[in-house]
Amino acid sequence: MSLPTTIKQWVTAQDGLDNLTLTTAPLPTAGPGEVLVKITAVSINYRDTEVAMGLYNHHKATGGPAFTLVPCSDMCGTVVSSNSSLWKPGDRVLSIFNQTHLKGQLKAHHMKSGLGLPTPGVLTQYRTFPEYGIVKAPSYLPDVEAATLPVASLTAWMAINGMRPLGQAGGKGETVLIQGTGGVSIAGLQIAKASGAEVIITSSSDAKLEQAKKLGADKTINYRTIPDWDQEVLKMTDDEGVDIIFENGGASTLRKSFDCVAFGGLINSIGYLGGKQDPPGDRTNTNVLALKRNVTLKGLLNGPRDRLEEMLAFYEEHKITPVVDKVFKFEEAKEALKYLFQGGHFGKVVIKLD
Ligand SMILES: NC(=O)c1ccc[n+]([C@@H]2O[C@H](COP(=O)([O-])OP(=O)(O)OC[C@H]3O[C@@H](n4cnc5c(N)ncnc54)[C@H](OP(=O)(O)O)[C@@H]3O)[C@@H](O)[C@H]2O)c1
Structure with a gap:
């Protein structure tokens, strides 16, 4: 395959969605233990819109002064040259979010390897990756x-299985509450149903x-018409509450999540679509709330490479097809990020490269 000497990539100075810029750069070359990947699809996450607006600053590794970088973390592509014995040209691969988070608990140093902040992201035609920073893409998709x-699916997988040991995925007979219908939520719905759980979803x-x-959602609630x-x-659970909650709303929903989780249940703190700070005068006393129903409140930040591979085997077994709401062209990346930010989508928004 002949490779270009110059490539196109989007950059953001973290100064607003309108200011994303399409630029050119020299073709990168794979160093020792690295591969060069031709990127064919980039899936966008809420985080990418925050990065482009300079708002993704609640982690130490991502909270410094704004600088210009390529955004986005999730890609599928094909290896075009390899300096690694693990990969060969033609291999279809996916990126992992925190490139050095390979197993176990996420540590602060892993966050320094996050794609699309603080390290350069994947909204580019070609990018190099260390051999451990990619996994094999599922052949059926x-x-x-x-x-x-x-990001979206692995976060959902960890919300359901992260507290269980690797290799012991579960969910059968459990009740899962999922807030909203964005990327993480719809992946969660698909995983939970394939796991044999009952799902209540809000929108x-x-x-x-x-x-x-x-x-397959078993029960639904409109959180706007039913505050x-x-x-x-x-009521839907005979006063028992739910075993697992996808807590996506943050400040606007956490109090209510504590009130409808089952005794011994798990609240996964995933998102903050309803704000990062409690409304003025409204204090969430998490100490007593957690104790009252013996709840685990777990901050969730994606997952390691081995759990991604565990999840991919589950997807392959159940032939789960992720729900893609809309596909944009590479030249329309700005529109794609704005579309996601408006929140009208159901499932995922993806940018397709040539
Ligand atoms: N911790 C992690 O590892 C991790 C990973 C990925 C994402 N996240 C976070 O999780 C959240 C969801 O991410 P995403 O990529 O799935 O976002 P997304 O695709 O943009 O999801 C947006 C959807 O969330 C729902 N929503 C908005 N405000 C809500 C509220 N107050 N209560 C309940 N639902 C609300 C809306 O659904 P309806 O239109 O149906 O109401 C909206 O369409 C974001 O805050 C993101 O930053 C965290």
Whole structure:
């Protein structure tokens, strides 16, 4: 395969979605133990919009002064040259989010290897990766669907299985509450149903709830028309509450999550779509709330490489097809990020490269 000497890539100075710029750069070359990947699909996450707006600053590794970088973390592509015995040209691969987080608990130093902040991301035609920073893409999925797996799906997988040991995935007979219908949520719905769990899902849109039912959601709640959705969850579960919660709303939902989780249940603190700080005058007394129902509140930050491989085997076994709401062209990356930020999507938004 003949390779270009110059490549196109998007950059952000972390100064707003409107200011993303398409630039050119020399073709990178793979160093020892590295591969060069031709990127074919980039899946975008809420985080990528925050990075482009200079708002992704709640971690030490990502909180310094703004600088210009290539955004985005999730890609599917093909190895075009390899300086590693593990990979050969033609291999289809996926990126892993924190490139050095290979197993076990995430540590602060792993976050320094995060793609799309603080390290250069994947919204580029070609990029080098260390041999451990990629995994084999599932052969049953086209690149556009496969690209969605590293962040959204792995985070959902960890929400359901992260507290269980590697190799002992579960969920059968458990009840899972999923907030919203974005990328993490819809992956969570698909994983939970394939695991034999019962799923209650919330959304601001009845139309999206109908779509969720088609994917197997057992019960649905419109959190806009039913603001006391926690009480509705209790009614739906005979006052027991749910075993696992995908806590995506953050400051606007955590209090209610504590009120509808089962005794001994797990609240995964994943997102903050409803804000990062409690509303003025509204204090969430997590100490007593956690104790009251013997709850585990777990901060969740994606997952390691070995759990991604565990998840990929599960996807392959159940032939799960990620839900892609809309595909944009590489030249339309700015529009794609704005579309995601507006929140009208259901599932994932992906950028397809030539
Ligand atoms: N911790 C991690 O490892 C990790 C990984 C990925 C994402 N995240 C975070 O998780 C959240 C979701 O990420 P994503 O990529 O799935 O985002 P996304 O695709 O942009 O999801 C957006 C959806 O969230 C729902 N939503 C918005 N405000 C809500 C609220 N107050 N309560 C409940 N749902 C609400 C909306 O669903 P409806 O339109 O149906 O209402 C919206 O369409 C973000 O905060 C993101 O930063 C964390």
